[in-house]
Amino acid sequence: EGLSYNFYEASCPHVEDIVRAALRPLFLTDPTTPAALLRLMFHDCQVQGCDASILVDSSEGYASSEMGSVKNFGVRKREIVGILKSMLEAECPQQVSCADILILAAREAVALSGGPKIQVPLGRKDSIVAPSSKIADSLLPPANVGVGDTLQLFAKFGMTIEESVALLGAHTLGVTHCSTVLNRLNEADNGQVKGAISPGFEAFLRLKCPQGSLTSNLSFVLNDITTFAFDNHYYNNAMGGRGVLLVDAEMVMDPRTAPAIQEFAANQDYFFEAFSSAFVKLSRSGVLIGNQGVVRKTCNAIE
Numbered sequence: 450e451g452l453s454y455n456f457y458e459a460s461c462p463h464v465e466d467i468v469r470a471a472l473r474p475l476f477l478t479d480p481t482t483p484a485a486l487l488r489l490m491f492h493d494c495q496v497q498g499c500d501a502s503i504l505v506d507s508s509e510g511y512a513s514s515e516m517g518s519v520k521n522f523g524v525r526k527r528e529i530v531g532i533l534k535s536m537l538e539a540e541c542p543q544q545v546s547c548a549d550i551l552i553l554a555a556r557e558a559v560a561l562s563g564g565p566k567i568q569v570p571l572g573r574k575d576s577i578v579a580p581s582s583k584i585a586d587s588l589l590p591p592a593n594v595g596v597g598d599t600l601q602l603f604a605k606f607g608m609t610i611e612e613s614v615a616l617l618g619a620h621t622l623g624v625t626h627c628s629t630v631l632n633r634l635n636e637a638d639n640g641q642v643k644g645a646i647s648p649g650f651e652a653f654l655r656l657k658c659p660q661g662s663l664t665s666n667l668s669f670v671l672n673d674i675t676t677f678a679f680d681n682h683y684y685n686n687a688m689g690g691r692g693v694l695l696v697d698a699e700m701v702m703d704p705r706t707a708p709a710i711q712e713f714a715a716n717q718d719y720f721f722e723a724f725s726s727a728f729v730k731l732s733r734s735g736v737l738i739g740n741q742g743v744v745r746k747t748c749n750a751i752e
């Protein structure tokens with residue numbers, strides 16, 4: 450496919466060490482950084498492939514760029530890829546693509562949070578096209594997506610059902626803002642919130658995210674209680690009716706996905722293996738190789 454595990458062996462042999470060493474202090478300063486970088490990777494790969502398109506600021510103003518999509522609400526830390534890029538430009542000018550840096554940053558986010566150490570193939574090029582917010586709107590899944598649509602989405606990356614369930618285990622890190630939580634609570638059928646939800650957790654969500662609050666874009670709940678640890682707690686959470694998003698809560702009840710949930714909840718190593726494989730598949734999605742793309746000078750602009 451054109452990606453390889455020793456792509457920068459001659460042109461930038463220390464690229465992986467440089468990224469890891471630079472991220473460690475950034476993660477200590479702000480422990481929410483790994484979650485942000487992992488989500489950033491998914492949102493890049495989902496729109497036009499893993500090509501750093503999400504990093505491009507629109508020249509006509511932010512609103513029309515990919516980041517202007519409401520589906521990118523809460524996406525943070527794009528600037529960190531820019532920081533890593535300038536370090537790598539100093540070490541090996543014009544060699545390392547922003548698209549590869551983004552994948553390496555997400556990979557370190559997982560490893561430095563206690564998750565699996567994933568080997569990723571490199572050699573992606575950066576896009577020379579910046580998709581509009583409308584395109585991002587149509588390609589990114591809505592926050593209230595169900596199990597069926599999610600499996601369909603991930604099948605496009607060549608993922609098995611097990612890998613799809615493992616990939617959603619990314620929600621072992623990070624938070625969900627109350628605006629999204631309220632949408633789920635308000636879409637109740639006859640007063641019954643959709644998906645597996647325990648009465649205690651529903652009460653907790655209603656307390657944390659009150660109706661009509663003016664700050665529901667700022668307040669949030671944790672995706673699982675070990676929000677900074679990449680572990681299998683997400684699955685225990687979901688089985689206990691404490692899944693935050695609809696898809697987290699529905700997967701437990703769906704006969705296609707329930708077996709994998711139980712497996713991952715019982716066996717963290719097995720989860721890590723499936724997640725690693727899914728991560729690499731995601732990272733290969735729609736990549737540009739050779740002269741299909743460029744190595745940008747700065748990540749937030751297409752010269």
Ligand code: HEM
Pocket residue numbers: 481483484485487488491522523524525590591592593594599616617619620622623624625626627629672694696
């Ligand atoms: C059906 C697919 C998915 C849906 C509907 C979905 C939806 C969401 C939503 C609504 C949030 C909360 C955003 C906020 O309020 O700030 C979130 C957070 C997050 N998502 Fe997903 N997601 C999906 C798949 C994925 C995948 C495949 C990954 C990574 C491999 C991922 C990683 C994350 C992470 C790490 C966070 C926490 C971000 C933070 O705390 O800054 N998600 N997701």
Ligand SMILES: [Ca+2]
Pocket residue numbers: 492493494495496497498499500501502503
């Ligand atoms: Ca992209």
Ligand SMILES: [Ca+2]
Pocket residue numbers: 620621622673674675676677678679680681682683
């Ligand atoms: Ca966790």
